[in-house]
Amino acid sequence: MSQGIQPGPNRATHFLFDHKVFTLEGARFILSATTEEPVMRFRLGKNDAEVALDKLCAEFNIDPKSFDGQLLDMAARGLKYVRQIKPGDSIPNELLDGTASWRVDEKHYQIARARLTVQLVTWMTGGETVITSLEHLEQVVGDPTTKARVHEAFRMIADRLALSGDVEQEVEKRVDLLAQELAYIEGLRERMHLLAMIRQGLETAHRIYKAERTMREEIVRMQTLCLPPLADLEARFAQVDAQTGEILVMLRKFEQNIAYIREMRDDLHQCLMPWEELLEDWQALQGAEMPPLDKGPALEALLKKTYHFLARRFSQASQWKLANRRPPK
Template sequence: MDVREERGGEAMLPGDDRSRMFVFEHKLFSVDGGYFAIQKSTGEAAFHVPLGELKGAIPLSTLRYEFRLQENSVDGRLLDVVEKSLRYVKEIRPYDSIPHELLDGRASWSVEERHRQIARNRMSLHLVSWMSGGEASVSDTAKLAQIAEDQQTKQRVQEAFTRMAEKLGLGKDRRQDVVDMIESIARELSYIEALRERFGRVRYVSSQLNVLGNLYRRDTGIRNDIFRMQVLIKPPVTNFDTMFGQVDAQTGEVLSVVKNLQAQIRFIRNTRDELHHRLMLWDDIIVQWDAATVERSAEIEILLKETYRFLARHFSQASEWPLTNR
């Protein structure tokens, strides 16, 4: 299996269907209920196996050593792919398909039609701004939809397709080529919009800490813990904001985007994958906050303790993630 590092449209694993699935040879991987996942306590990839009513987790480094899985063996190479794949999915079971992110650059998860429409609306606004020579940024999706549905906006977008075809040297008869390119960018950006929506739930947690800080202002112990959580949550929220801002800024220059289509798609996909990886970490805590009633109660105090542990474990100053697009 020849695992290459290229991404963004080039297959990483050439060959037959078997090379696109986690087909292991060692009998260990045929244990019922076995799966790969990241250990929450260590952050390492491990093979989780049932042990009666309990579950054991064997780090991949231990697997390689104890079962003599050579680096160049089929299983040894597949374990390398498992480690890469756990950036995109939470669990991998033998005979699962290898994530699309590693095979051809596409996402392994899906978006809804509203995310596609938001991305189209945003591209429409960029086209109109390009036509007028100005800049426009609308964060509110309802306002964005209202602008995009305006008949004058639609007319200007159609004019922009023709003018851009001429600007690119294609000629106005090939305006459909521009339409197709803009649609391909919108399709990629729909994943960014879905992630932006998920990030809204992280913002919700942050805002509710502010609310609870007021509710518990007379309880010194809890209020101090909330203050520490507010400090801990600020850097990851800022980093998310920065990453979304980078995508918006780079794709807002619509003519440059079309001129450098493949490079822009790679940039969007790399950012998409990094955002998705970081947001997966928040999924469990977000679910708990979504189900919580934000008021003084024993239940909310338990959730605050759990949130404090989560933030301290992942976002203390020593473990703060750098802002990178991989």
């Protein structure tokens, strides 16, 4: 937040506004569906209205340096991490202390810890390996000799890092903290894999409507539009895996790598967020057991929504290039 008047403890963590405009029915901050710019949306009679956040201060005579003005700036930045913000909501953690404002499951931590365990064990043999197969991970981690090798790796790494005190405990602590951060990458990786449902749904729809030229051509267009952003996502995950693939470097440049993982966590989260609503619609249509898609109004409405989403966000005129983030120094 800007210098000058500083908010009290509550306003340091929550969107607590003074101006009455923020008490309007349905007031919330979102990214505009048309411009993708931060706006405040609210009910106006029977309709929804929205005002761009960069115009809100002028429209309602709000001093940008006031508490409300500072919180508006925070809300605009917060929409990078959450889909909507309502007055009274907590400020996303990413803006406060760098941690994530969303949760992952215990299984994601276990996967991250298992991958680091494999890196520790294979590092000792000079053939450090990054394993992505969950089945292979379970086999290696479940091997009775793995635990002994991990403790040996702790001692060897502590010696390389010239640590003092309880060196094994310090190395184990760093590995655990890395696993906690990488758990978010695993949670996002799982989310990315769910996008295959959309791709598979389009393949099925193509077969269903193969005799209808217009529908078939629109589906082919959707399949084409899907390819660059999904390939870009896969490349971003590959970049994270490559950058976090050397356990000794990860532990030696510990703080820098924690910062890097968080940076990529936020980057991947922002790439995946726009897909969430569409993915939920495909999941609702197909259900958990992935029953066959049926030709009909429900599928056609979803295809129309999918087409609009892809055409608006991922037209072929857009350039999809992997963000070249420099590795930690």
